[in-house]
Amino acid sequence: MAKELAKAYEPAQFENRIYEFWMNNGYFHAEPDKNKKPYTIVMPPPNITGQLHMGHALDNTLQDILIRFKRMQGYSALWLPGTDHASIATEAKIVEAMRKEGITKEEIGREKFLERAWDWKKEYGGRIVKQLRKIGSSADWERERFTMDEGCNKAVKEVFVRLYEKGLIYRGERIINWCPKCLTSISDAEVEYEEQAGHFWHLRYPLKDGSGYINLATTRPETLLGDTAVAVNPNDERYKDMVGKTLILPIVHREIPIIADDYVEPDFGTGVVKITPAHDPNDFEVGLRHNLPVINVMTDDAKITDDYPKYAGMDRYEARKVIVEDLEAEGALVKIEDYTHNVGTCYRCSTTVEPRVSKQWFVKMKPLAGPAIDAVKNDDTQFVPPHFEKTYFHWLENIRDWCISRQLWWGHQIPAFYCGDCGETVVTKDNSAVCPKCGKQMRQDPDTLDTWFSSALWPFSTLGWPEKTAEMEYFYPTSVLVTGYDIIPFWVMRMMFSALEHVGEVPFKTVLIHGLVRDSLGRKMSKSLGNGIDPLEVISQFGADALRLTLVTGNAPGNDMRYSEEKVTASRNFANKLWNASRFVHMNIDDFNVENKLPDTLEPEDKWIISTLNDVAGQVCENLDKFELGIAVQKVYDFIWDCYCDWYIELAKARLQSGGESAQAARQVLVWVLDRALRLLHPFMPFITEEIWQTIPHEGETIMLQKFPEYKDELNFPEASAEMVRIMDAVKAIRNRRSEMNVPPSRKAKVYVASQFADTFNSGAKFIVKLASASEVEVGSAFDIDGAVTIVTADAKIYIPMTELVDKEAELKRLNKELEATKKLLAQDEGKLNNAGFMSKAPEKVIEKIKMQAEKEREKIAMINAAIEALNN
Secondary structure, three states, X not given: OOOOOOOOOOHHHOHHHHHHHHHHOOOOOOOOOOOOOEEEEEOOOOEOOOOOOHHHHHHHHHHHHHHHHHHHOOOEEEEEOEEEOOHHHHXXXXXXXXXXXXXXXXXXXXXXXXXXHHHHHHHHOOHHXXXXXXXXXXXXXXXXXXXXXXXXXXXXXXXXXXXXHOOOEEEEEEEEEEEOOOOEEEOHHHEEEEEEEEEEEEEEEEEOOOOOEEEEEEOOHHHHHHOOEEEEOXXXXXXOOOOOOEEXXXXXXXXXXXXXXXXXXXXXXXXXXXXXOOOOHHHHHHHHHHOOOOOOOEOOOOEEOOOOOOOOOOEHHHHHHHHHHHHHHHOOEEEEEEEEEEEEEEOXXXXXXXXXXXXXXXXXXXXXXXXXXXXXXXXXXXXXXXXXXXXHHHHHHOOOOEEOEEOOOOOOEOOEEEOOOOOOEEEOOOOOOEXXXXXXXXXXXXXXXXXXXXXXXHHHHOOOOOOOOHHHHHHOOXXXXXXXXXXXXXXXXXXXXXXXXXXXXXXXXXXXXXXXXXXXXXXXXXXXXXXXXXXXXXXXXHOXXXXXXXXXXXXXXXXXXXXXXXXXXXXXXXXXXXXXXXXHHHHHXXXXXXOOOOOOOOOHHHHHHHHHHHHHHHXXXXXXXXXXXXXXXXXXXXXXXXXXXHHHHHHHHHHHHHOHHHHHHHHHHHHHHHHHHHHHHOOOOHHHHHHHHOOOOOOOOOHHHOXXXXXXXXXXXXXXXHHHHHHHHHHHHHHHHHHHOOOOOOOOEEEEEEOOOHHHHHHOHHHHHHHOOEEEEEEEOOOOOOOEEEEEOOOXXXXXXXHHHOOHHHHHHHHHHHHHHHHHHHHHHHHHHOOHHHHHHOOHHHHHHHHXXXXXXXXXXXXXXXXXXXXXX
């Protein structure tokens, strides 16, 4: 490690070296330790198809801050990393690559396809992991897991078999969400709803007896081909006499009944609903209640089936157009009405989802949802912030059975086997099965499990479950889950009910929810907008620490944040300030034998900085324990920038130059405070703090294993701190007034201080001379000085003779001249803005520019007036 601090702050020169140092020494590794408390975070596993984006950077920065903080507090802190196999996304990439080669997965077969998939995982699956290391993630990479590794596969089979044997997993025909592009079923949580412009097609179905028609409206006329009934509400007086009669389905000319069902809302539209059990979840339920036939009219890729020759092979939207034309020709189309409605789309490819009846595997959710609801209501698991419990409860209280089978090859193959001869089904953890009835070799279900099925087991499968491992005993339940609010239904609730069912304990004590990283205009980052920011490019330009500080500054649980280059530039400037302050410390200690401990004798300024640091340490610990990471880092930032760099270093300079014991004491305090400030900052900015810490006097191998500062009574010096605050308030007040009056620092003036704290100001006079451009300081109980500038603080009244500050007449003349010139400019700009002709013709950008100019001119006029008033008082 570096023993000298480079002249310039160049993070690219040391960040990789430091990470390698941490890795080579195993500092991230955690083991069960009966002498320590456990602290566990399981990393939300990124997809193996993924590349690092700002969401990953935020999510992992927050987790790393917490794990580094607890590690420094002496916990056995395990951050368990891993990746997700991401069935749909990964299979799509492999299929696309094969398409370019001119082959399909069906042509090469399952075994060869899976060989390609594992090869792809080997080549690309580790990319996201390497990128996570770039931001400083101190995860225990020795324990890295994969949702399809041997241990996870064992856990998946164990869970499937257990749930099946308890009757909580079943296979049946149900209406499911089908993606015609991904060609697989998806769960309710994977459907994203978006508002789309559509139509209501008002139709009339003729009664078979020729006595008239019944009118209804639909948003999907193409599904009319699969209608098997028309429904009305049993309490709707308008249609009571029609229930039981038969209709002729337009263009298809199939006979269908009129049925009565409470599902129909009499007040919506005509109070009549067409029932298509194969293509609508509500219609499917109605069909079950009335024993209606289920007629599927679409293929897997949403084309009309061969049962309807005129429309066969047409895409659903193409067929819609032709069917509407035929309905009009037959006289069945009454009118078309514009209608905007929410349409379900696939979260992966944004294709409109097709409700479809299919034989699939399901998890029975009601028995599992209850304990998961109770666990949060009983505070076994708490959400931060608490209002996200509403999302969690909403999903669990309204949950339908979870469709867990996917028509994919990449994933955990369903451990169910079928006998081709007698139809027997066997569910087993074994890789093969023989029919218990007829002794024939059985065929395994070709489908795979929903990716979220294995992800739901992540907090305990990664610790060795179903085996009773030392890790499971020690590190479970985990301490906190850090995740975005967008995957509460996908992942959080599924981990909750899975853990409660299989382990009997919640998977985590706290769920820390963070928001999204948006662009500087508040827009969501997306490919379509082209506003995505590559974190690796930011790291290359500004350093990982600057990115981390940007992501956590102002961060509040659950809230979205805005990223901008201005913010990350400010973060890098802070790092540069710390670097330069550390170099100043080196300039003053390198030729001396300085110990990293406090001297026996402390000056008031020493006591102030130590006491302030002590208060900040106590507050930061409290903030981090409450997950107020943004508040915590701001306090550390303010302490380093304002208290240490801008004040204490300046206060110490005179002593450092004087030599002797006082100078040596100042050196010791500089080093001791810098060491503790670096420790406070380390969880947020690990690279720069390690690099600097390695160059100052210290004990131990790495800053990341040093004790995190905490509040101590013996480091509290309230009286000395109060004295220094009085002096600093005076210095700030004098500086501000001189600035208002445009007095250069080089112009010295005598300062009179009237205060009841005479001893404080007499001992602190040297600071007023050095830091407030005083030629000398006189302290007394009261002064009567003609023509003096008066400055008031909480503890003093300060006078500075006007003639020593400025040539009053010359300065007033200059200020009045500048005031008139600025008023003239403002009048011109306001004239344009009040001119209707100009405002109607000028481009928006020009108008906006003039408005901004006018605002700046108003601010300048106010400042000039304040300066004139200050001179006249």
